[in-house]
Amino acid sequence: MKLQEITHVLEKVAPLSYQESYDNSGLITGKNQQEVSKVLLCLDCLESVVDEAIEKGCELIIAHHPIVFSGLKKLNGKNYIERVIIKAIKNDIAIYACHTNLDNVLNNGVNQKIANKLGLKNQRILSTKGNMMSKLVVYCPSDKPEEIERVRENLFANGAGHISDYSNCSFNSQGKGTYFPGETTNPAFGEKGKTNFMDETKIEVVVMNQEANRIVAEVNKVHPYEEVAYEIVPISNPNQQIGSGIIGELDNEIDTKEFLSFLKKEMKTECVRYTNIHTNTVKKIAVCGGAGSFLLNDAKRQNADVFITGDYKYHQFFDAENEIIIADIGHYESEQFTIELFQEILERKTKGLSIIPTSVNTNPVNYL
Numbered sequence: 001m002k003l004q005e006i007t008h009v010l011e012k013v014a015p016l017s018y019q020e021s022y023d024n025s026g027l028i029t030g031k032n033q034q035e036v037s038k039v040l041l042c043l044d045c046l047e048s049v050v051d052e053a054i055e056k057g058c059e060l061i062i063a064h065h066p067i068v069f070s071g072l073k074k075l076n077g078k079n080y081i082e083r084v085i086i087k088a089i090k091n092d093i094a095i096y097a098c099h100t101n102l103d104n105v106l107n108n109g110v111n112q113k114i115a116n117k118l119g120l121k122n123q124r125i126l127s128t129k130g131n132m133m134s135k136l137v138v139y140c141p142s143d144k145p146e147e148i149e150r151v152r153e154n155l156f157a158n159g160a161g162h163i164s165d166y167s168n169c170s171f172n173s174q175g176k177g178t179y180f181p182g183e184t185t186n187p188a189f190g191e192k193g194k195t196n197f198m199d200e201t202k203i204e205v206v207v208m209n210q211e212a213n214r215i216v217a218e219v220n221k222v223h224p225y226e227e228v229a230y231e232i233v234p235i236s237n238p239n240q241q242i243g244s245g246i247i248g249e250l251d252n253e254i255d256t257k258e259f260l261s262f263l264k265k266e267m268k269t270e271c272v273r274y275t276n277i278h279t280n281t282v283k284k285i286a287v288c289g290g291a292g293s294f295l296l297n298d299a300k301r302q303n304a305d306v307f308i309t310g311d312y313k314y315h316q317f318f319d320a321e322n323e324i325i326i327a328d329i330g331h332y333e334s335e336q337f338t339i340e341l342f343q344e345i346l347e348r349k350t351k352g353l354s355i356i357p358t359s360v361n362t363n364p365v366n367y368l
Contacts, residue, residue: 001353003060003094004032006039009349010062010098010342013108017210018132018242019101024066029085030094036060038354041342043335044362045095047080050087052360059093064110064338066097102338103289104129104242110289111246113341114308114334117266118285120248126286127245127298128238136160136207138219139229142174142199147224152203158218160205164240171204177229189226206235245288245295247302253281256305260327263308269333270367273312275320282306282325289334293319300324310334332363 007027019025038058042049045063053061067084077083088095103110106125115123138155140148152170155161161169177200181190190196207215212232220228254262256277264272282305288295292309293316299307300323307324310331320326339357346355 001036001350002032003027003030003034003036003096006036006060006062006346006350006353007032007096009346010096010102012349013345014098014101014105015208015210016101017208018104018129019099020104022069023100024069025097025099025101028066028068028095028097029088030060030092030096034059034092034094036094036353038356039346040356040358041339042358042360042362043332043338045084045088045097046360046362047083047087048360049358049362050084050091050093052358053088053093054091056356058356061088061093061095062342063095063097064099064102064335064342066099067095098342102341104244106241106243106246108341108345109246110335110338110341111287113337114267114287114289115246115248115285117337118263118287118308119250120246120285120287121251123246123248125240125243125245126247126288126295126302128240128243130236130238131234132209132239132242133206133235133237134209134212135231135233135235136205136212136215137231137233138203138205138223139177139200139225140203141224142201144224148201148203150222151219154219154222155203155205155215158215159211160207160215163206169205173202173204175200175202186226200229207232209234245286245292245298247284247286247299247304250283250285253283256280256282256325259306263327263329267329267333268336269329271330273317273328275317275324275326276322277325278322279305279325287334289338290331296320296324296326308334330363330365332365336363 016026036059039060040053040058041062043064045061045067075082140151156168163169177198178195180195181192259282284304286299286304286307288309291311308327312328
C-alpha cells in the first residue's frame with residue numbers, strides 16, 4: 001500500500017485539523033507515495049522502536065506521541081530525538097504520529113478506548129470543542145425537484161449533514177432569488193436588461209470546516225447553475241463528537257475501593273494515586289488519557305464521582321476538595337491501549353498490510 005493510503009485511514013477517524021495548536025501530528029519522516037507492506041505500532045517512537053522496525057522489515061512506524069514536538073535546528077545526534085530521526089531516514093522508515101487529534105474524537109478515540117475497557121455506558125465528550133463546523137447553504141431552482149434531490153444527495157454522500165449520530169440532516173426552505181444578467185449571459189438564464197426573479201430552494205447543511213471546500217467542489221459537478229450560489233457560514237456551536245475527555249456511567253453503583261481495584265487491574269497499572277474517598281459508592285466516571293488535569297472542573301460540573309487521568313502534580317490533588325475522587329493511573333498506563341486502537345482501525349480498513357504492535361515497553365517510569 002501507499003503510505004498515504006494508510007494515513008488516510010487514520011485521518012478519516014482523527015483529522016489532523018482536530019489536533020491541539022501545540023501538537024505535531026502527521027507525517028514526520030517519509031514520503032506519501034512510498035510503498036508500505038509492514039507497519040509497527042507504538043506509543044513512543046524511540047531508538048529501540050526504530051531498531052525493532054529495522055529488524056522486522058517495517059517501512060512505517062505509527063506512534064501516538066510525535067517524536068518531534070518543536071522545530072529541529074540541527075541534526076547531529078546529540079539527543080534521542082535527533083538520533084531517532086537520523087536512524088529512521090537512513091533506513092527509509094517513515095514515522096507518522098496520531099496524537100491529540102486521536103484524543104479529541106469521541107468515536108474510536110483514545111478516551112473511548114479507556115472508557116470501553118472500564119465498561120462505561122452513555123459515553124459523551126467531557127469538554128466539547130466549538131468553531132469546528134460551518135453551515136453550508138446551497139440554492140437550487142425550485143422548478144427542478146430532481147435537480148434539488150441530486151444536489152442534496154450529493155451533499156450527504158460527501159459528508160455534509162452529520163449531526164451527532166444522525167446523518168442526512170438538512171433544512172430546506174423556499175424563497176425568491178433575484179439577478180441581473182450580464183451581456184455575455186446565456187439567454188436561457190434570464191431576460192437581459194432587467195432584474196429577473198426565480199423561485200429557489202435553499203438547502204442548509206452543517207459541514208466540518210476542513211471539508212467545506214471539498215464538498216462545494218463536489219456539488220459544483222452536479223449543480224444545474226452555471227455559477228453555483230452558495231454560502232459558507234462559520235458557526236460556534238460545540239461539536240458533540242469532538243473535544244477532550246469522556247464521561248460515562250457504570251452499569252450500577254459500585255463500592256469505591258472496589259472500583260479503584262478494578263481500575264488498577266483493567267488498566268494494567270502498578271499504581272493508582274487517588275484523593276480522599278468521600279463517597280462509599282461511585283457510578284459516573286470521567287476519563288482523559290495522558291495529562292488531563294485541565295479537565296477537572298469539567299468533570300466536577302458534570303457531577304462525575306471519579307476523574308481518571310495521568311500526570312497529576314502534588315498540589316493539584318488538593319483541587320479535588322472532597323467533591324470528586326481524582327485517580328492518577330500514570331500517563332503511559334492511561335494511553336497504552338492506543339496501540340490496540342491503531343490496530344483495530346487499520347485492520348478494519350486495510351488489506352494485505354502486516355500490522356505489528358511493538359514489543360518494546362517505552363514507559364520511562366519504573367515502580368518498586
